[in-house]
Amino acid sequence: MSSQDEAEGSDLIERVLSGDRSALEEFLLRHYDWLEAYVRRRIPLNQQGLIQPEDVIQEVYLRVFQAADRYRPQGRGQLYAWLQTIARNVLTDTFRKRKPGGAKIDVDSDRQIFENDELRNLLEGLAVDQNPSASQHARLKELHQAFLVALGNLPGEYRQVIELLYLQQQPIEAVAEKLGKSVDAVRGLRMRARRQLRDAIDRLSRFI
Secondary structure (H helix, E strand, C coil): CCHHHHHHHHHHHHHHHCCCHHHHHHHHHHCHHHHHHHHHHCCCCCCECCECHHHHHHHHHHHHHHHCCCCCCCCHHHHHHHHHHHHHHHHHHHHHHCCCCCCCCCCCHHHHHHHCHHHHHHHHHHCCCCCCCCCHHHHHHHHHHHHHHHHHCCCHHHHHHHHHHHHCCCCHHHHHHHHCCCHHHHHHHHHHHHHHHHHHHHHHHHHC
16 A cells, blocks of 8 residues: 555545545445455354445445544554444344344345345446446446445435335335335435435445
């Protein structure tokens, strides 16, 4: 790592520690691979194929942003320890919820992006920089990482609409019924949620 990279990394840490939520978004995106590796190492062999690391990371991001206003780490070490603690707690909760003999799920998140038409189209629509030099696979993977960071920082109702419509691929009528809202109201929430997601990905685009 160059001295410039080290200086930029230190500045980012300082901004995160000062309570800058945009810096927190950037930090989480830059450390996505680190967090994914941490989560994967802690999934027992008998749970691999049942628990999807991407789902754990999504919940970690949500809890990080929820706690960010209540807890502020006092240094670099505390920041990393805080993220690890949240990840362990999410994994513990996930293990408790997982019933023995549960259905096996596909843990290949890259494959899921390409097989989920709703999510893939959403990511394409949110793309800020169509980089012709990057493969579609690499570009969608990077966008997906930024999307998960941005999703964790969305207001609760916006996040719920995006999860139901794009991650669970539920029809808009079913989402409206579940939320106790009209279809037009859900469309409005979807539009505002997509706008916030695009703004967040716009901020993060220079890091992907």
